[in-house]
Amino acid sequence: MTIDTLPAPVAARLRRPSWRDPRLVVGVVLVALSVALGSWAVSAASSTTPVWVADGTLTPGDQLTADAVRAVEVRLGEGADHYLRADEPLPEGVVLTRVVDDGELVARSALGDAASLDVRSVAVEVDGALSPRVRKGAVVDVWFVPSTRAGAGAPEPRQVVGGVVVEQIDAAGSGLVVGSSTTLHVLVPGEALPALLAALGDDGTVDVVPVTGSIS
Secondary structure, three states: OOOOOOOOOOOOOOOOOOOOOHHHHHHHHHHHHHHHHHHHHHHHHHEEEEEEOOOEEEEEOOOOHHHHHEEEEEEOOHHHEEEEOOOOOOOOOOOOOEEEEOEEEOOOHHHEEEEOOOOEEEEEOOOOOOOOOOOOOEEEEEEEOOOOOOOOOOOOOOOEEEEEEEEEOOEEEEEEEOOOOOEEEEEHHHHHHHHHHHHHHHHEEEEEEOEEEEEE
């Protein structure tokens, strides 16, 4: 009985890949795209935009001047167009239409025409200590307490106007106010002026209460 001799296996030769190999070309393209995308992502993440921020609390009616703002560099991405850029001139003929806190970015939506702002600054004298939350830019309610009349019960306090912005505070001893009282300048809508002026001219006291959620 004979056993046929099997042919010896021949080792396959590996060919060096050439530039004509489509797999090599695709691999090179993918690596190049990954590097480019990574570089773009790092560059986009590190890029900043110069914008204006409030250099102190600004209130409705304030003009936006160079003294009222300072420039900072921030990363805003696509939201940069919503704010005033510091590499562009400040807009002219506009005022603030809402409170912009100290250090807050100045949004374009916070600006408007002075003629469209229906508020008046009214000085309100308050006796006694104020809440520490009552400061420039805070939102307060103004209350009036009538004086006690002989033979009458305790007077009932009433709210005269609500949700008004404190524009300025003249503290006692500051040179602007004499005595122990504090004078607040509040921005009052035109429709609420008669009620507030009537209360200020009446016999009684005025107090202000900070609204929850206003600046502290």
